[in-house]
Amino acid sequence: MKPIEPENDNDHTGPVKTPKQLLWVVLGAFFIPVVAIIALTYYVANVHRPSPGFNPHELVEKSNKIIEKVGKVEVIDETKPPKAGNEVYQAQCITCHEKGTLGAPKFGDNQAWSARINKGYDSLLNSVYNGKNAMAAQRGGEFTDLELAKAMVFLVNSSGGKFPEPSLANKEKESTKPTSVAPVKNSK
């Protein structure tokens, strides 16, 4: 019978047997994850980095073309409070009406405007909505009809006109005209 040998200490110390080995283990335990994290970061960054020939504008254009095939969707939020006439004028009308570009009647030039003003609010608004000669239709941009009307009134009233400030109520009245197919709204 074999005598029971005293337990060998080495059985429980695993592969690390010298302080030098311990140092390597500690260093490895520290550096391997760090290197792995750095490598991962590079990998992710490279996956998302656009290739050299990549042009974001091209991508936008391409997707626009695809969307166009399906149909343009214009999102004009009519529930937002309308922008002031002044603001819309600055954004969209000033290009031509400030300096009389393309023969536009100038802002503040009462003489140039008086004959036009006599044609009446609806006639002028129609020109703004649908365009007139060198002035392209102002509809179809980022502003609502009401905002365009406000811009028109701002421009005209700064040039000798005395149109009332357009409001949503006026607009509803407009849409009840017999020519319109819009449902008649009962504004009490």
Ligand code: HEC
């Ligand atoms: C691309 C230049 C251009 C822009 C932008 C422009 N207009 Fe005009 N507008 C003109 C020209 C040119 C005329 C003169 C048209 C004519 O009578 O031959 C005109 C005429 C008008 C008239 C008189 C129309 C009539 O029936 O006599 C009004 C009102 C008017 N513009 C308002 C606006 C408003 C409001 C905006 C901005 C929402 C605007 N315009 C943006 C060029 C422009």
